[in-house]
Amino acid sequence: MKRKFLALCSLVVAELLIPGLASASTAGDAAAINTGDTAFMFVATGLVFLMTPGLALFYGGMVRKKNVLNTMLCSFVLIGLVTIQWVLFGYSLAFGADAFGGLIGGLEYLGFSGVGGAPCAYAATIPQGLFAMYQLMFAIITPAIITGAFVERFRFPVYMAFALIWTTLVYDPLAHWVWGAGGWLMEMGALDFAGGTVVHVSSGVAGLVAVLVIGKRKDYKLIPMFPHNTPFIMLGAAMLWFGWFGFNAGSALGLSTSSLAVIAFITTNVSAAAAMLSWLAVEWIHNKKPTLLGASTGAIVGLVAITPAAGFVSVASAIAIGLITAPLCYFGISFLKVRLGYDDSLDAFGCHGIGGIWGAMATGLFCDPAINSAVKHSGLFLGGGLHQLGVQLLSVVVTLALSGVVTFGALKLIARVTALRVSANDEIMGLDISVHGEDAYRDLVTE
């Protein structure tokens, strides 16, 4: 113990005497790195990482108890799958220099080559490796959101293949168009602060299209399908909310030179709070009782809606965005879904699709050049006319088209080779036992 302590001390002393020791090889970059920004982004990356296990809990609580493990695994396994995809080629496709006429990034960062301690054009004050890890967390959670639509019936191996195809052919190009160097949606002036279209609209519509292809759960609407553990749902929602501070504030990529991170932090919390209250109010009026599922869902749709707007709007606008998103999603789920009859199990489209579209459009209504100089045209409600709203609409339509078409095509293609759904028998038994041979809650006999 004492010896270790002495060794540590001598290291510290050596570091003090020769300041360049640790970073001698990257002395040129050290000048540009801002330690505050770097520490902040490291924390933000960890926060966004936590959202995927949070989503697993949020979704896991909502399914029937015979499917909780499959549902949670669908989110959790993406930490494995997308991490490997991202370091091998995903990051390069999303954030490499324009290739193929700007449709996708080049291949210079394959295997994270050259992605290390030096900063890059995307974030001038932090190591590129940190930026790439931060973006990885977004790439992980986006396909995880889709799973909410088709859980309780989708075959796991097919899901793994679909997730890999989707993240490569939808997420990576879309991230490139909106955030990549020379991305055409960004050049056109589309505003998406933290991923309203890239993350939420794209995953929401993928969920909708997927369930249209895959079909409803067996006995949907004939037998009640209740959330089996509402405390899980709240815990998951709280973890998502907590992680969202990193998701939105972190999208400023630093806090040393501008106040955008702090503005995004505030608007994020404010919108979630407003949406939680307005969801409870709508539910209270419509069904006479406020629920914990409602409060949790309200907070999530408030977070979804503020995501594209977080660093572009005032606090008052954030309240309005949050207040409006909850009734939109509520009626989207309780009327639209019921009327049209599709089985979006956990409302991936109802929350992320509808909330995301509203958020993208709301950015065109409320964006304010006084908040963020990247805003070239004020929003409609700030007297800037329809220009920004039009650009936002275009980015939503492009996202709907890309994600919808690829999702549809990928599933139809897979369906030619193998079945998309588990057998009716396996579905009745539950996917935990039939697919994974694993039981979440062993009753009756202690083992």
Place this chain on the structure above:
Amino acid sequence: MKMVIAVVRPEAADAVRQALLAVDIHKMTVSNVKGCGEQPGYVESHRGIVVEVNLLSKVRFEIAVNESFVKKAVDAIIQGARTNNIGDGKIFVLPIEQCYRIRTGESGNDAIG
């Protein structure tokens, strides 16, 4: 020997147990069960979608007694569980063919008491 099976409201379970203890009946098996009868269900709302719940939570007591304790048991259960509303539950009294105490191998009335 009789088996007294009572299905009562969950909120009455404690009162039933107290009433049984008061007449010196303290051997019983209690389980959480679901059931439906005349009592109407209730409505749950999930994200605005209304679902009617018809299988309601109940608590089931199983009490094996000698003949002399049947009336006491039934009266105690009624005293603890009656609210005069639909849904108070039911009591069934069944004959028991035989009973053994596992520890001693005793059988019949001795094993129950």
